[in-house]
Amino acid sequence: MGRRASAVVVAGVSLGVAFGIRAVFGGRLDNTGALQQDSGTALYASAVYAAVVFLRPRIPPLVAGAWALGFCWAVEALQLTSVPRTLSEYSIVLRLMLGRAFDWTDVWWYPVGIVPLVAAEVWRASGGRDHAGPQQRHQDAAEGGAVVDERGDRVAGDEA
Template sequence: MIESAKATRVAAVLTAAAAVAVALGLRALLSGDVTSTGALEQNSGTALYASAVYAAVVFLRPAARPLTAGAWALGWCWAVELAQLTPVPRTLSGQSILLRLIFGNAFDWTDVCWYPVGIVPLVLAHHALRRTRTGPGDQET
């Protein structure tokens, strides 16, 4: 179990790093600016942000079932998006580029729809990996 948790955490870190790298890479390639607001940059960044959040949930709770981790990740993403209806994220975002990438600065219904796009594929992949690791007839814990 300890080895499994360690491997899961390593995979979560690699997944989060890949999501962030792809998001920033797309922005740099498409516009030359990581703060670009183009539609492709914004939507892909939103989905990849959600992927990184999913990876963070799995890192913190490696034994979490994929649907549970997905629900927590989606809940976090939607909570951050709803918080953007207040001035708090905008204030935090003004302090650094990192905080802007984490908290954003303006509510957008489009983002609400793009979060599942980043989470669902990881839930499915996580479920498939757990099923492969435990075997089809074994019970998951």
């Protein structure tokens, strides 16, 4: 699965879980319980990360994470003004996207939604469970007369 398709799945799952928690534990989309608020904040940040990756699939995970976190913090800072509160009165969607009031707790929950996705992408890009670095994989494959890709993974050549 490509990075863009993965981003769509992550966004869908994040939003589905967030709405599911709100439905099960509150029954309303605008529920303000701690579980709903904190999980919603983290899952919102996950969806923002997914949106960054979808829009810029070649961006490195750490850069995507920084952009997503910066966006989330900018939206939170905007809540220090009356703009989100006013807009959220017109639409539940705007209320869920922009919030209504600044909350320091949200500032700390955004990384909770972003860091695991960045870590998973870095792990995936490093070859997952393969603990040999790219140089070692390239050298091992080259010694066997194999053709390797830019990550050093064998794509053709002698079979061992």
